[in-house]
Protein backbone atom coordinates (compact mmCIF):
# COMPACT_ATOMS: atom_id res chain seq x y z
CA UNK A 1 0.00 0.00 0.00
CA UNK A 2 2.72 2.36 1.07
CA UNK A 3 4.65 1.52 -2.04
CA UNK A 4 1.58 2.17 -4.22
CA UNK A 5 1.07 5.62 -2.69
CA UNK A 6 4.63 6.57 -3.30
CA UNK A 7 4.40 5.36 -6.91
CA UNK A 8 1.25 7.46 -7.33
CA UNK A 9 2.97 10.42 -5.75
CA UNK A 10 5.79 10.12 -8.20
CA UNK A 11 3.28 9.85 -11.04
CA UNK A 12 1.40 12.98 -9.94
CA UNK A 13 4.63 14.86 -9.38
CA UNK A 14 5.76 13.90 -12.86
CA UNK A 15 2.45 14.99 -14.46
CA UNK A 16 2.56 18.27 -12.50
CA UNK A 17 6.12 18.85 -13.66
CA UNK A 18 5.18 18.22 -17.29
CA UNK A 19 2.19 20.55 -16.91
CA UNK A 20 4.37 23.29 -15.44
CA UNK A 21 7.01 22.86 -18.13
CA UNK A 22 4.36 22.99 -20.85
CA UNK A 23 2.67 26.07 -19.29
CA UNK A 24 6.07 27.72 -19.13
CA UNK A 25 6.82 26.79 -22.73
CA UNK A 26 3.39 28.06 -23.80
CA UNK A 27 3.97 31.25 -21.87
CA UNK A 28 7.32 31.78 -23.59
CA UNK A 29 5.71 30.97 -26.91
CA UNK A 30 3.06 33.57 -26.40
CA UNK A 31 5.49 36.34 -25.45
CA UNK A 32 5.77 38.57 -28.44
CA UNK A 33 6.62 41.99 -27.13
CA UNK A 34 7.43 44.63 -29.72
CA UNK A 35 9.60 46.60 -29.45
CA UNK A 36 11.77 43.90 -27.92
CA UNK A 37 12.69 44.74 -24.31
CA UNK A 38 16.31 45.17 -23.31
CA UNK A 39 16.23 42.07 -21.13
CA UNK A 40 13.52 39.63 -20.20
CA UNK A 41 13.27 36.42 -18.21
CA UNK A 42 10.05 34.45 -18.29
CA UNK A 43 9.35 32.26 -15.28
CA UNK A 44 6.92 29.49 -14.49
CA UNK A 45 3.54 30.57 -13.18
CA UNK A 46 1.31 33.43 -14.00
CA UNK A 47 -0.66 36.35 -12.64
CA UNK A 48 -4.39 36.28 -13.30
CA UNK A 49 -6.09 39.59 -13.94
CA UNK A 50 -9.53 39.56 -12.34
CA UNK A 51 -12.30 41.87 -11.29
CA UNK A 52 -10.60 42.05 -7.89
CA UNK A 53 -7.25 43.26 -9.25
CA UNK A 54 -6.21 46.73 -8.12
CA UNK A 55 -3.89 49.26 -9.71
CA UNK A 56 -2.02 51.39 -7.24
CA UNK A 57 0.62 54.09 -7.39
CA UNK A 58 3.38 55.11 -5.01
CA UNK A 59 2.39 58.75 -5.20
CA UNK A 60 -0.41 60.83 -6.58
CA UNK A 61 1.85 62.31 -9.25
CA UNK A 62 -0.53 63.83 -11.76
CA UNK A 63 1.72 62.75 -14.64
CA UNK A 64 0.61 59.17 -14.30
CA UNK A 65 -2.85 59.68 -12.85
CA UNK A 66 -3.97 59.79 -16.46
CA UNK A 67 -2.06 56.60 -17.24
CA UNK A 68 -3.97 54.85 -14.47
CA UNK A 69 -7.27 56.17 -15.77
CA UNK A 70 -6.30 55.11 -19.30
CA UNK A 71 -5.34 51.60 -18.11
CA UNK A 72 -8.53 51.15 -16.08
CA UNK A 73 -10.60 52.19 -19.13
CA UNK A 74 -8.65 49.91 -21.45
CA UNK A 75 -9.09 46.90 -19.14
CA UNK A 76 -12.79 47.67 -18.62
CA UNK A 77 -13.41 47.85 -22.38
CA UNK A 78 -12.06 44.42 -23.24
CA UNK A 79 -12.56 42.45 -20.00
CA UNK A 80 -15.53 44.14 -18.36
CA UNK A 81 -13.48 44.29 -15.12
CA UNK A 82 -13.32 47.47 -13.12
CA UNK A 83 -9.91 47.62 -11.49
CA UNK A 84 -9.97 49.30 -8.08
CA UNK A 85 -7.28 51.52 -6.65
CA UNK A 86 -7.57 49.79 -3.29
CA UNK A 87 -4.09 49.37 -1.80
CA UNK A 88 -5.10 46.38 0.36
CA UNK A 89 -6.19 44.26 -2.59
CA UNK A 90 -4.63 40.75 -2.72
CA UNK A 91 -3.90 41.03 -6.42
CA UNK A 92 -2.36 44.25 -7.58
CA UNK A 93 -0.49 46.13 -10.26
CA UNK A 94 1.78 48.62 -8.48
CA UNK A 95 3.38 51.60 -10.14
CA UNK A 96 6.44 52.83 -8.27
CA UNK A 97 8.35 55.98 -9.08
CA UNK A 98 11.94 55.55 -7.95
CA UNK A 99 12.69 57.92 -5.08
CA UNK A 100 16.31 57.78 -6.05
CA UNK A 101 16.74 57.64 -9.81
CA UNK A 102 18.08 54.40 -11.29
CA UNK A 103 20.32 56.09 -13.84
CA UNK A 104 20.35 53.04 -16.08
CA UNK A 105 16.62 53.56 -16.73
CA UNK A 106 17.02 57.17 -17.92
CA UNK A 107 13.73 59.03 -18.48
CA UNK A 108 11.68 56.41 -20.29
CA UNK A 109 12.91 53.02 -19.05
CA UNK A 110 11.13 50.75 -16.61
CA UNK A 111 11.39 47.46 -14.80
CA UNK A 112 8.48 45.06 -14.70
CA UNK A 113 8.16 42.13 -12.33
CA UNK A 114 5.25 39.72 -12.59
CA UNK A 115 4.63 37.17 -9.83
CA UNK A 116 1.48 35.09 -9.30
CA UNK A 117 0.11 37.70 -6.89
CA UNK A 118 1.49 41.02 -8.09
CA UNK A 119 2.80 43.08 -10.93
CA UNK A 120 5.30 45.79 -10.07
CA UNK A 121 6.48 48.47 -12.47
CA UNK A 122 9.25 50.85 -11.43
CA UNK A 123 10.57 53.84 -13.34
CA UNK A 124 12.27 57.18 -12.79
CA UNK A 125 9.57 59.07 -14.64
CA UNK A 126 5.90 58.66 -15.42
CA UNK A 127 6.69 57.82 -19.07
CA UNK A 128 8.46 54.64 -17.96
CA UNK A 129 5.46 53.54 -15.91
CA UNK A 130 3.23 54.07 -18.96
CA UNK A 131 5.55 51.98 -21.14
CA UNK A 132 5.54 49.29 -18.46
CA UNK A 133 1.73 49.24 -18.64
CA UNK A 134 1.93 48.93 -22.44
CA UNK A 135 4.16 45.89 -21.94
CA UNK A 136 1.65 44.42 -19.47
CA UNK A 137 -1.02 44.72 -22.20
CA UNK A 138 1.25 42.88 -24.62
CA UNK A 139 1.69 40.09 -22.05
CA UNK A 140 -2.09 39.63 -21.85
CA UNK A 141 -4.02 37.62 -24.49
CA UNK A 142 -4.77 39.45 -27.79
CA UNK A 143 -8.43 40.01 -26.91
CA UNK A 144 -7.22 42.61 -24.40
CA UNK A 145 -7.13 44.92 -27.44
CA UNK A 146 -10.80 44.21 -28.17
CA UNK A 147 -13.40 46.92 -28.42
CA UNK A 148 -16.07 45.04 -26.44
CA UNK A 149 -15.88 43.02 -23.21
CA UNK A 150 -15.06 39.35 -23.80
CA UNK A 151 -16.34 36.59 -21.53
CA UNK A 152 -14.57 33.26 -21.05
CA UNK A 153 -11.04 34.55 -21.54
CA UNK A 154 -8.37 33.63 -18.99
CA UNK A 155 -6.64 36.99 -18.53
CA UNK A 156 -3.27 35.53 -17.58
CA UNK A 157 0.10 37.24 -17.59
CA UNK A 158 3.20 35.04 -17.43
CA UNK A 159 5.55 35.59 -14.53
CA UNK A 160 8.44 37.63 -15.81
CA UNK A 161 11.31 39.94 -14.99
CA UNK A 162 11.80 42.68 -17.55
CA UNK A 163 14.15 45.63 -17.77
CA UNK A 164 13.57 47.92 -20.67
CA UNK A 165 15.10 51.17 -21.89
CA UNK A 166 14.75 52.82 -25.31
CA UNK A 167 17.77 53.27 -27.55
CA UNK A 168 16.65 56.70 -28.84
CA UNK A 169 14.73 59.56 -27.23
CA UNK A 170 13.02 60.58 -30.50
CA UNK A 171 10.78 57.82 -31.84
CA UNK A 172 8.35 59.31 -34.26
CA UNK A 173 5.81 58.91 -36.97
CA UNK A 174 4.85 61.72 -39.32
CA UNK A 175 1.28 62.08 -40.52
CA UNK A 176 0.64 64.40 -43.46
CA UNK A 177 -2.73 65.97 -42.66
CA UNK A 178 -2.45 68.46 -45.53
CA UNK A 179 -2.73 66.22 -48.59
CA UNK A 180 -5.65 64.56 -46.89
CA UNK A 181 -7.29 65.90 -43.79
CA UNK A 182 -7.74 63.54 -40.86
CA UNK A 183 -10.25 64.48 -38.19
CA UNK A 184 -9.38 65.00 -34.53
CA UNK A 185 -10.85 61.57 -33.73
CA UNK A 186 -8.81 59.96 -36.50
CA UNK A 187 -5.59 61.58 -35.29
CA UNK A 188 -6.39 60.37 -31.78
CA UNK A 189 -6.97 56.84 -33.08
CA UNK A 190 -3.54 57.03 -34.78
CA UNK A 191 -2.03 58.21 -31.48
CA UNK A 192 -3.47 55.17 -29.69
CA UNK A 193 -1.92 52.94 -32.31
CA UNK A 194 1.47 54.63 -31.91
CA UNK A 195 1.35 54.41 -28.13
CA UNK A 196 1.03 50.62 -28.33
CA UNK A 197 4.55 50.48 -29.81
CA UNK A 198 6.08 53.12 -27.52
CA UNK A 199 6.45 55.91 -30.07
CA UNK A 200 6.78 59.29 -28.39
CA UNK A 201 6.55 61.84 -31.24
CA UNK A 202 3.77 62.54 -33.71
CA UNK A 203 4.97 64.96 -36.37
CA UNK A 204 1.95 66.62 -38.03
CA UNK A 205 2.62 68.06 -41.48
CA UNK A 206 0.10 70.88 -41.05
CA UNK A 207 0.61 72.95 -44.19
CA UNK A 208 1.32 72.20 -47.82
CA UNK A 209 0.03 73.07 -51.29
CA UNK A 210 -3.13 71.04 -50.71
CA UNK A 211 -4.32 72.46 -47.41
CA UNK A 212 -3.63 74.63 -44.35
CA UNK A 213 -4.77 72.71 -41.30
CA UNK A 214 -4.29 74.78 -38.16
CA UNK A 215 -6.25 77.80 -37.04
CA UNK A 216 -4.13 80.93 -36.73
CA UNK A 217 -6.40 83.41 -34.99
CA UNK A 218 -4.64 86.52 -36.27
CA UNK A 219 -4.81 85.23 -39.89
CA UNK A 220 -8.34 83.89 -40.42
CA UNK A 221 -8.01 83.58 -44.20
CA UNK A 222 -5.50 80.79 -43.74
CA UNK A 223 -8.32 78.48 -42.71
CA UNK A 224 -11.22 80.24 -44.46
CA UNK A 225 -9.43 79.86 -47.81
CA UNK A 226 -6.35 77.69 -47.31
CA UNK A 227 -8.07 74.73 -45.65
CA UNK A 228 -10.43 74.05 -48.55
CA UNK A 229 -10.13 72.75 -52.07
CA UNK A 230 -12.40 71.34 -54.74
CA UNK A 231 -13.37 67.72 -54.26
CA UNK A 232 -11.73 65.14 -56.48
CA UNK A 233 -11.71 61.34 -56.17
CA UNK A 234 -9.54 58.81 -57.95
CA UNK A 235 -5.82 58.66 -58.54
CA UNK A 236 -3.87 61.54 -57.02
CA UNK A 237 -1.79 63.50 -59.51
CA UNK A 238 -4.36 63.17 -62.29
CA UNK A 239 -7.01 65.47 -60.88
CA UNK A 240 -8.47 68.43 -62.73
CA UNK A 241 -7.68 71.83 -61.22
CA UNK A 242 -10.55 73.89 -59.79
CA UNK A 243 -13.05 75.13 -62.34
CA UNK A 244 -14.08 78.79 -62.25
CA UNK A 245 -16.49 79.34 -59.35
CA UNK A 246 -16.40 75.69 -58.26
CA UNK A 247 -17.12 75.40 -54.51
CA UNK A 248 -14.24 74.30 -52.31
CA UNK A 249 -15.90 71.70 -50.13
CA UNK A 250 -13.04 69.29 -49.42
CA UNK A 251 -10.69 69.72 -46.49
CA UNK A 252 -10.86 70.90 -42.92
CA UNK A 253 -8.66 72.23 -40.18
CA UNK A 254 -8.07 71.96 -36.46
CA UNK A 255 -9.23 74.86 -34.35
CA UNK A 256 -6.74 75.73 -31.63
CA UNK A 257 -9.09 74.17 -29.11
CA UNK A 258 -9.24 70.94 -31.20
CA UNK A 259 -5.47 70.95 -31.28
CA UNK A 260 -5.25 71.46 -27.52
CA UNK A 261 -7.39 68.35 -27.12
CA UNK A 262 -5.15 66.38 -29.50
CA UNK A 263 -2.05 67.60 -27.65
CA UNK A 264 -3.54 66.57 -24.29
CA UNK A 265 -4.70 63.21 -25.67
CA UNK A 266 -1.18 62.60 -26.96
CA UNK A 267 0.46 63.85 -23.75
CA UNK A 268 -1.60 61.39 -21.72
CA UNK A 269 0.03 58.70 -23.85
CA UNK A 270 3.51 60.27 -23.55
CA UNK A 271 3.50 61.42 -27.16
CA UNK A 272 4.49 64.95 -28.09
CA UNK A 273 3.09 66.64 -31.19
CA UNK A 274 5.71 68.20 -33.46
CA UNK A 275 4.05 70.87 -35.64
CA UNK A 276 5.35 71.43 -39.16
CA UNK A 277 4.60 74.54 -41.19
CA UNK A 278 6.37 73.84 -44.49
CA UNK A 279 8.02 77.02 -45.89
CA UNK A 280 9.32 78.65 -48.05
CA UNK A 281 8.00 76.18 -50.70
CA UNK A 282 5.06 73.75 -50.44
CA UNK A 283 3.20 76.94 -49.47
CA UNK A 284 0.40 77.16 -52.00
CA UNK A 285 -2.37 77.00 -49.37
CA UNK A 286 -0.75 80.00 -47.66
CA UNK A 287 -0.29 81.77 -51.00
CA UNK A 288 -3.89 81.02 -52.07
CA UNK A 289 -4.97 82.74 -48.83
CA UNK A 290 -2.55 85.68 -49.11
CA UNK A 291 -1.48 86.01 -52.79
CA UNK A 292 0.80 88.98 -52.09
CA UNK A 293 3.29 86.57 -50.48
CA UNK A 294 4.59 84.91 -53.64
CA UNK A 295 7.01 86.45 -56.09
CA UNK A 296 4.44 86.42 -58.91
CA UNK A 297 1.49 87.46 -56.71
CA UNK A 298 -0.74 85.44 -59.05
CA UNK A 299 -4.09 84.26 -57.70
CA UNK A 300 -4.23 80.51 -57.04
CA UNK A 301 -6.62 77.98 -55.56
CA UNK A 302 -5.53 75.38 -53.06
CA UNK A 303 -4.20 72.44 -55.10
CA UNK A 304 -6.71 69.60 -55.34
CA UNK A 305 -4.22 66.87 -56.17
CA UNK A 306 -3.55 67.64 -59.81
CA UNK A 307 -0.16 68.06 -61.37
CA UNK A 308 -0.35 71.52 -59.94
CA UNK A 309 1.27 74.58 -61.34
CA UNK A 310 3.69 74.06 -64.10
CA UNK A 311 6.69 75.70 -62.56
CA UNK A 312 5.65 75.05 -58.97
CA UNK A 313 4.87 78.63 -58.07
CA UNK A 314 4.40 77.60 -54.46
CA UNK A 315 7.28 79.41 -52.72
CA UNK A 316 7.15 82.53 -50.58
CA UNK A 317 8.89 85.67 -51.81
CA UNK A 318 12.00 86.10 -49.68
CA UNK A 319 12.47 89.70 -50.82
CA UNK A 320 9.14 90.72 -49.35
CA UNK A 321 9.25 91.72 -45.66
CA UNK A 322 5.53 90.85 -45.37
CA UNK A 323 6.58 87.20 -45.64
CA UNK A 324 8.51 87.48 -42.38
CA UNK A 325 5.78 89.53 -40.67
CA UNK A 326 3.32 86.79 -41.61
CA UNK A 327 5.62 84.01 -40.40
CA UNK A 328 6.16 85.84 -37.11
CA UNK A 329 2.41 85.86 -36.53
CA UNK A 330 2.10 82.18 -37.46
CA UNK A 331 5.01 81.02 -35.32
CA UNK A 332 3.86 83.14 -32.37
CA UNK A 333 0.61 81.18 -32.26
CA UNK A 334 2.21 77.83 -33.09
CA UNK A 335 4.78 78.30 -30.31
CA UNK A 336 2.07 79.19 -27.80
CA UNK A 337 -0.08 76.22 -28.79
CA UNK A 338 2.39 73.33 -29.00
CA UNK A 339 4.52 72.38 -25.97
CA UNK A 340 7.08 70.56 -28.15
CA UNK A 341 10.44 72.38 -27.89
CA UNK A 342 10.81 72.24 -31.69
CA UNK A 343 8.97 73.82 -34.60
CA UNK A 344 9.48 72.08 -37.95
CA UNK A 345 9.72 74.68 -40.73
CA UNK A 346 9.94 72.29 -43.69
CA UNK A 347 12.40 73.80 -46.16
CA UNK A 348 12.21 70.96 -48.68
CA UNK A 349 11.95 70.86 -52.44
CA UNK A 350 11.87 74.57 -53.20
CA UNK A 351 11.71 75.48 -56.87
CA UNK A 352 13.94 78.54 -56.82
CA UNK A 353 13.29 79.83 -60.36
CA UNK A 354 10.81 82.50 -59.30
CA UNK A 355 13.34 83.94 -56.83
CA UNK A 356 15.82 84.26 -59.71
CA UNK A 357 13.30 86.30 -61.69
CA UNK A 358 11.88 88.41 -58.84
CA UNK A 359 13.13 92.00 -58.42
CA UNK A 360 12.44 91.92 -54.66
CA UNK A 361 14.34 88.66 -54.21
CA UNK A 362 17.19 89.98 -56.35
CA UNK A 363 17.34 93.15 -54.25
CA UNK A 364 17.46 91.06 -51.09
CA UNK A 365 20.32 89.03 -52.54
CA UNK A 366 22.23 92.18 -53.45
CA UNK A 367 21.68 93.82 -50.06
CA UNK A 368 22.63 90.69 -48.13
CA UNK A 369 25.56 89.79 -50.45
CA UNK A 370 24.03 86.42 -51.31
CA UNK A 371 25.71 84.73 -54.24
CA UNK A 372 22.88 82.52 -55.41
CA UNK A 373 19.36 81.34 -54.65
CA UNK A 374 20.65 78.56 -52.39
CA UNK A 375 22.14 81.26 -50.20
CA UNK A 376 18.82 83.11 -50.44
CA UNK A 377 17.03 80.05 -49.04
CA UNK A 378 19.69 79.79 -46.33
CA UNK A 379 19.10 83.50 -45.50
CA UNK A 380 15.39 82.69 -45.22
CA UNK A 381 15.91 79.72 -42.88
CA UNK A 382 18.38 81.64 -40.70
CA UNK A 383 15.89 84.50 -40.39
CA UNK A 384 13.06 82.06 -39.61
CA UNK A 385 15.29 80.42 -37.00
CA UNK A 386 15.60 83.80 -35.26
CA UNK A 387 11.80 84.13 -35.30
CA UNK A 388 11.33 80.60 -33.95
CA UNK A 389 13.98 81.12 -31.25
CA UNK A 390 12.40 84.44 -30.26
CA UNK A 391 9.32 82.38 -29.33
CA UNK A 392 11.43 80.06 -27.15
CA UNK A 393 11.55 77.20 -29.67
CA UNK A 394 14.21 75.31 -31.61
CA UNK A 395 14.15 74.97 -35.39
CA UNK A 396 14.10 71.66 -37.22
CA UNK A 397 13.85 71.32 -41.00
CA UNK A 398 14.25 68.85 -43.87
CA UNK A 399 17.82 68.32 -45.09
CA UNK A 400 17.54 70.95 -47.87
CA UNK A 401 18.12 73.53 -45.13
CA UNK A 402 21.79 72.56 -45.45
CA UNK A 403 21.90 74.12 -48.93
CA UNK A 404 23.55 77.53 -48.92
CA UNK A 405 24.60 77.12 -45.27
CA UNK A 406 22.89 75.65 -42.21
CA UNK A 407 21.24 77.92 -39.62
CA UNK A 408 23.36 78.06 -36.46
CA UNK A 409 21.27 75.88 -34.15
CA UNK A 410 19.15 73.94 -36.61
CA UNK A 411 18.32 70.27 -36.21
CA UNK A 412 18.19 68.41 -39.51
CA UNK A 413 15.58 65.83 -40.47
CA UNK A 414 17.41 63.75 -43.06
CA UNK A 415 15.08 62.34 -45.72
CA UNK A 416 17.04 62.18 -49.01
CA UNK A 417 19.03 59.26 -47.64
CA UNK A 418 21.41 59.60 -44.70
CA UNK A 419 23.88 62.00 -46.32
CA UNK A 420 22.20 65.21 -45.14
CA UNK A 421 22.12 63.83 -41.62
CA UNK A 422 25.77 62.83 -41.82
CA UNK A 423 26.80 66.28 -43.08
CA UNK A 424 24.81 67.99 -40.31
CA UNK A 425 26.18 65.69 -37.60
CA UNK A 426 29.74 66.32 -38.83
CA UNK A 427 29.07 70.01 -38.18
CA UNK A 428 27.90 69.11 -34.66
CA UNK A 429 24.17 69.54 -35.34
CA UNK A 430 21.47 67.25 -34.05
CA UNK A 431 19.80 64.96 -36.55
CA UNK A 432 16.57 63.02 -36.82
CA UNK A 433 16.95 60.25 -39.38
CA UNK A 434 14.10 59.51 -41.79
CA UNK A 435 15.79 58.30 -45.02
CA UNK A 436 13.05 57.69 -47.58
CA UNK A 437 14.14 54.21 -48.62
CA UNK A 438 13.72 52.84 -45.08
CA UNK A 439 11.28 55.20 -43.43
CA UNK A 440 8.76 56.45 -46.00
CA UNK A 441 5.50 54.73 -45.25
CA UNK A 442 3.82 56.09 -48.38
CA UNK A 443 5.99 53.88 -50.64
CA UNK A 444 5.01 50.46 -51.95
CA UNK A 445 5.60 47.84 -49.29
CA UNK A 446 5.29 44.85 -51.62
CA UNK A 447 5.06 43.85 -55.27
CA UNK A 448 3.48 46.97 -56.85
CA UNK A 449 1.36 44.87 -59.22
CA UNK A 450 -0.86 43.92 -56.30
CA UNK A 451 -0.77 47.12 -54.24
CA UNK A 452 -2.69 50.42 -54.43
CA UNK A 453 -0.75 52.80 -56.71
CA UNK A 454 2.04 54.83 -55.20
CA UNK A 455 5.77 55.02 -55.96
CA UNK A 456 9.18 53.71 -54.82
CA UNK A 457 9.62 50.65 -52.66
CA UNK A 458 10.24 50.15 -48.95
CA UNK A 459 9.59 46.64 -47.76
CA UNK A 460 9.00 45.67 -44.14
CA UNK A 461 12.45 44.07 -44.06
CA UNK A 462 14.00 47.32 -45.37
CA UNK A 463 12.44 49.23 -42.48
CA UNK A 464 13.47 46.57 -39.98
CA UNK A 465 17.05 46.23 -41.18
CA UNK A 466 17.64 49.96 -41.11
CA UNK A 467 20.37 51.27 -38.78
CA UNK A 468 19.88 54.97 -37.95
CA UNK A 469 23.43 55.68 -36.78
CA UNK A 470 25.92 55.80 -39.66
CA UNK A 471 29.48 54.60 -39.07
CA UNK A 472 31.77 57.24 -37.65
CA UNK A 473 28.93 59.46 -36.45
CA UNK A 474 28.56 60.17 -32.75
CA UNK A 475 25.35 58.40 -31.70
CA UNK A 476 24.58 61.24 -29.29
CA UNK A 477 23.95 63.58 -32.23
CA UNK A 478 21.34 61.24 -33.70
CA UNK A 479 18.27 62.04 -31.65
CA UNK A 480 16.39 59.17 -33.24
CA UNK A 481 14.14 58.77 -36.22
CA UNK A 482 10.69 58.55 -37.67
CA UNK A 483 8.51 56.79 -40.18
CA UNK A 484 6.86 59.35 -42.46
CA UNK A 485 3.42 58.89 -43.96
CA UNK A 486 2.77 61.30 -46.81
CA UNK A 487 -0.86 61.06 -47.72
CA UNK A 488 -1.24 62.04 -51.37
CA UNK A 489 -2.55 58.52 -52.05
CA UNK A 490 -3.92 57.97 -48.56
CA UNK A 491 -7.45 59.36 -48.43
CA UNK A 492 -8.73 57.42 -45.39
CA UNK A 493 -7.59 56.41 -41.92
CA UNK A 494 -8.01 52.73 -42.87
CA UNK A 495 -5.50 53.16 -45.66
CA UNK A 496 -3.21 55.19 -43.39
CA UNK A 497 -3.23 52.19 -41.06
CA UNK A 498 -2.53 49.78 -43.91
CA UNK A 499 0.48 51.83 -44.99
CA UNK A 500 1.75 52.37 -41.43
CA UNK A 501 1.50 48.87 -40.01
CA UNK A 502 3.51 46.76 -39.83
CA UNK A 503 6.37 48.93 -41.16
CA UNK A 504 5.75 51.30 -38.26
CA UNK A 505 6.08 48.33 -35.90
CA UNK A 506 9.47 47.50 -37.44
CA UNK A 507 10.59 51.11 -37.00
CA UNK A 508 9.33 51.11 -33.41
CA UNK A 509 11.81 48.30 -32.75
CA UNK A 510 14.58 50.08 -34.70
CA UNK A 511 14.23 53.17 -32.51
CA UNK A 512 13.50 51.49 -29.18
CA UNK A 513 15.37 48.19 -29.00
CA UNK A 514 19.08 47.71 -28.57
CA UNK A 515 21.02 46.91 -31.72
CA UNK A 516 22.08 43.59 -30.19
CA UNK A 517 18.44 42.55 -29.69
CA UNK A 518 17.45 42.97 -33.32
CA UNK A 519 16.83 39.81 -35.30
CA UNK A 520 14.62 39.60 -38.39
CA UNK A 521 13.37 36.02 -37.92
CA UNK A 522 12.65 36.59 -34.26
CA UNK A 523 10.89 39.86 -35.18
CA UNK A 524 8.58 38.26 -37.75
CA UNK A 525 7.66 35.51 -35.29
CA UNK A 526 6.71 38.16 -32.74
CA UNK A 527 5.02 40.30 -35.37
CA UNK A 528 2.68 37.47 -36.33
CA UNK A 529 1.49 37.48 -32.73
CA UNK A 530 0.75 41.18 -33.00
CA UNK A 531 -1.64 40.64 -35.90
CA UNK A 532 -4.47 39.17 -33.77
CA UNK A 533 -4.04 42.17 -31.43
CA UNK A 534 -4.47 44.58 -34.32
CA UNK A 535 -7.46 42.51 -35.51
CA UNK A 536 -9.02 42.77 -32.06
CA UNK A 537 -8.44 46.53 -32.09
CA UNK A 538 -9.93 46.88 -35.62
CA UNK A 539 -6.65 48.29 -36.91
CA UNK A 540 -5.83 47.57 -40.54
CA UNK A 541 -2.38 46.33 -41.51
CA UNK A 542 -0.58 44.76 -44.42
CA UNK A 543 0.40 41.08 -44.52
CA UNK A 544 2.68 41.62 -47.50
CA UNK A 545 5.59 39.95 -45.70
CA UNK A 546 4.00 36.64 -46.76
CA UNK A 547 3.83 37.58 -50.44
CA UNK A 548 6.22 36.50 -53.14
CA UNK A 549 9.08 38.81 -54.10
CA UNK A 550 10.00 38.63 -57.80
CA UNK A 551 13.61 39.15 -58.80
CA UNK A 552 14.21 38.97 -62.56
CA UNK A 553 17.80 38.58 -63.80
CA UNK A 554 19.36 38.04 -67.20
CA UNK A 555 20.63 34.57 -68.01
CA UNK A 556 23.61 34.44 -70.36
CA UNK A 557 22.76 33.91 -74.05
CA UNK A 558 19.21 33.50 -73.15
CA UNK A 559 16.17 35.29 -71.94
CA UNK A 560 15.77 36.05 -68.26
CA UNK A 561 15.01 34.03 -65.17
CA UNK A 562 12.94 34.93 -62.16
CA UNK A 563 13.84 34.11 -58.59
CA UNK A 564 10.99 33.94 -56.11
CA UNK A 565 11.53 34.62 -52.44
CA UNK A 566 9.51 35.77 -49.45
CA UNK A 567 10.46 38.15 -46.69
CA UNK A 568 9.31 35.64 -44.05
CA UNK A 569 11.35 32.45 -43.83
CA UNK A 570 9.92 28.98 -44.29
CA UNK A 571 7.12 29.51 -46.81
CA UNK A 572 6.46 27.34 -49.88
CA UNK A 573 6.05 29.15 -53.18
CA UNK A 574 3.90 27.71 -55.99
CA UNK A 575 3.54 29.05 -59.49
CA UNK A 576 1.90 28.60 -62.88
CA UNK A 577 2.66 29.95 -66.36
CA UNK A 578 -0.63 28.77 -67.93
CA UNK A 579 -2.92 31.52 -66.66
CA UNK A 580 -4.44 29.31 -63.95
CA UNK A 581 -4.58 29.98 -60.23
CA UNK A 582 -1.66 28.25 -58.52
CA UNK A 583 -2.08 26.15 -55.38
CA UNK A 584 -0.02 23.57 -53.53
CA UNK A 585 -0.54 21.08 -56.35
CA UNK A 586 1.20 23.43 -58.79
CA UNK A 587 4.95 23.67 -59.50
CA UNK A 588 6.88 24.45 -56.34
CA UNK A 589 9.70 26.96 -56.58
CA UNK A 590 12.94 25.21 -55.68
CA UNK A 591 15.39 28.09 -55.60
CA UNK A 592 16.53 27.78 -59.21
CA UNK A 593 15.45 30.77 -61.36
CA UNK A 594 12.42 29.94 -63.51
CA UNK A 595 11.92 31.01 -67.12
CA UNK A 596 8.79 31.87 -69.07
CA UNK A 597 8.01 29.00 -71.50
CA UNK A 598 7.70 30.16 -75.12
CA UNK A 599 4.39 31.94 -75.58
CA UNK A 600 3.66 32.33 -71.84
CA UNK A 601 2.91 35.88 -70.72
CA UNK A 602 1.82 35.51 -67.08
CA UNK A 603 3.56 34.19 -64.00
CA UNK A 604 1.01 33.56 -61.23
CA UNK A 605 2.38 32.90 -57.77
CA UNK A 606 1.03 32.07 -54.33
CA UNK A 607 2.70 31.21 -51.02
CA UNK A 608 1.76 28.51 -48.52
CA UNK A 609 2.76 27.57 -45.03
CA UNK A 610 2.08 24.14 -43.55
CA UNK A 611 -0.18 23.27 -46.46
CA UNK A 612 -2.34 26.41 -46.18
CA UNK A 613 -2.28 29.49 -48.40
CA UNK A 614 -0.79 32.45 -46.56
CA UNK A 615 0.27 35.14 -49.06
CA UNK A 616 -1.80 36.89 -51.69
CA UNK A 617 -1.85 35.45 -55.20
CA UNK A 618 0.14 37.74 -57.47
CA UNK A 619 -0.22 37.60 -61.26
CA UNK A 620 2.59 39.39 -63.03
CA UNK A 621 3.38 39.73 -66.71
CA UNK A 622 6.58 38.88 -68.52
CA UNK A 623 6.57 42.42 -69.88
CA UNK A 624 6.52 44.03 -66.44
CA UNK A 625 9.33 41.79 -65.19
CA UNK A 626 11.48 42.34 -68.27
CA UNK A 627 11.13 46.11 -67.88
CA UNK A 628 12.72 45.81 -64.45
CA UNK A 629 15.81 43.98 -65.67
CA UNK A 630 17.99 47.03 -66.03
CA UNK A 631 16.56 49.14 -63.23
CA UNK A 632 18.88 49.76 -60.31
CA UNK A 633 16.16 51.25 -58.13
CA UNK A 634 12.51 50.61 -58.71
CA UNK A 635 10.64 53.86 -59.10
CA UNK A 636 7.29 52.60 -60.25
Ligand code: ACM
Pocket residue numbers: 348349398415
Ligand atom coordinates in the same frame (compact mmCIF):
# COMPACT_ATOMS: atom_id res chain seq x y z
C1 ACM B 1 9.97 65.36 -48.31
O1 ACM B 1 9.73 64.16 -48.48
N1 ACM B 1 9.76 66.22 -49.29
C2 ACM B 1 10.49 65.86 -47.07
Ligand code: ZN
Pocket residue numbers: 294295316317318319320354355358359360361362
Ligand atom coordinates in the same frame (compact mmCIF):
# COMPACT_ATOMS: atom_id res chain seq x y z
ZN1 ZN C 1 10.49 87.26 -54.64
